[in-house]
Amino acid sequence: MNGNSDRRGSSRRNFARYLIAGTLALAVGGLATGRAAAAKDLHVLNWQGYGTDEAWATKLFEERTGCKVVHDYFNSEEEMLTKLRTNPGTYDVVLINSSYTQGAAKEGLIQAIDTSKITNWKDLAPKLRDSPYLNTNGKTYGLSWVWGVTSMAYNTDDIKTKPDSIQALWDPAYAGKVGWRDDPVESVAFGAIATGQDPNNPADLDKVKQKLLALKPQLKTFWSSEDEWNKHLQGGDFEIATYWSGSAARSKKAFHLPVEFVVPKEGAIGWFDGLSIAANAPNLDCATKFLDFMVSPEFYVKWDTTVGAPASANDAANAQLPADAFNRVVMGQPGMQERLFYMAPLTDEQRKQFTELWETVKTDLGK
């Protein structure tokens, strides 16, 4: 009797010991992560290699403000939103494409910016700065940073005459040599422009689908990052491919690739990116200062001239570029703005519809 209860007691004590050990282990783990998050670092969430993580810039910013910049990266807008949703209170500054800013603000993922602390505010182009995509109820949730065009670029060694139509992507002359970004919204927008529809609200989605299906003999492979795009062009996988204006400028300038960017006569997708401050940002003061630094001509001119950047939303910054800069010659060309369809925010339902359409197309492309 006594022995029995003793035995139970001892195994219970043992079990309790394991429980305590386990709890301790968890608690120590928790303390460690808690401490890491509490450090006075400025956490920036952005695409890799997209300006904010330029080593000279973060060094300069740290010298001036004492805020150490730490980066985390995403590979798609949805990944960025997922990171904000699942790690509240982790990030300070986040780059958000203007078509996602409203949604992020509505979901409470980002906070309003105190624009009185942005010394460059007056120089920002009003068309972008005051856009309803970035401003809700008189509050600014995204600070307009850079803008650009999603269109196409080609290898000037392979293609001698500059294509002027989006139909070049469907030209049998480039069969098996076309690159395409694996992205539902962008793909539908290209399909819409190529079939003469409004990419923000295509009336005939079936026409778009048929047009995308016709890419089958054309496509070599998909690309998802700038780095991948450069490798594919260099390896001869792409002769012509969808691309971003800022990246095209970088491929040419920083990587010396034979690349030319085209804005076709049918039009192209215009976009602009804003910098936002995450809700519950642990380091609000540094975050506001970082935003102001990022939209300054000082940062932008060096970024564009040494690395290559999209066009700045700061008029004063664009004006300081050298006369032969891509962002003055190509992006500043007459009639450019008229040919752009600016990407509008999409509803969840539209996004789902576009995704399903693109997945159906991809399934068929693989046959």
Place this chain on the structure above:
Amino acid sequence: MAATTLSGSGSAASRRRGAVIGLTAPAYIWLALTVLLPLSAMLYFSFLTVAPIGARVAEWTLGNYLDYFRKGFYLTLTGRSLMLGLWVTGLCLLLGFPAALALAKYVRGRWREALFLLVVLPFWSNALVRTFSWTMVLRTDGMVDDILQAVFPGLPHLDIMFTFTAVVIGLVHSFLPYMILTCYISLQAIDDSLLEAARSLGAAGPTVFRRILLPLSLPGILAGTILIFVPVIGSFMEPRILGGRGGFMLGNVIEDQFTVVFNWPMGAALSFILLAIVLLILAACYPLLRRNLQGLA
């Protein structure tokens, strides 16, 4: 401390129980925390309209599972992924079994160790690095193409990068060691005297293989097959990098749901459908397996 409490109870059984708990508890707690919890969360998600993260309001639905059957392309992709699984598993068996047989029965001593090292070598490098290195080898003007062109000038250029074939090659490379190791273990356990007895009774090579080696190594073959087939039909990284436009599989749709469109419920539902397919295949094979395995006992 432990010694005094245990000697107080004085029971060997209790001590053994304590040891069993002590040895297994960490692993089981770990498994429960890392496998069961996330998996049950995903099962819960798969019946919701949106992932209940942030300020989103989720409702119960069967829609994610119904969508799989309503949208034709999911079935097409399932077929393609199963096809990929069959190709990769089949080739692994075809290449791996003879290698395992040679290692188990014909190679001895240090040579065996050296050859084993070569078998497990792929495990030492990161899967992503391995896959990218295949892009260097397989592409037009890549290593294989250059060698072929040098030896046979005028041969048409190699064009298997960004095709289904490239995906199969990459995956066979990644998974072959599993087949060799599992087959090796069961082949090695076969007593050599059985083979000698068969031969002395007049059985020719093929008969020995069919009547003795194959049935006795079946557990290893099956283990290898399952270890390879299951991850391959859910693979997404190799198809995306090596397959180009021919590499869109069910695994990629699941990946897209999590990383591109933030539709975790759909991604979770597709994962459980994939799991159900695997279980169904195993269940369908079960009578066959049981008969064969019983024959051994």
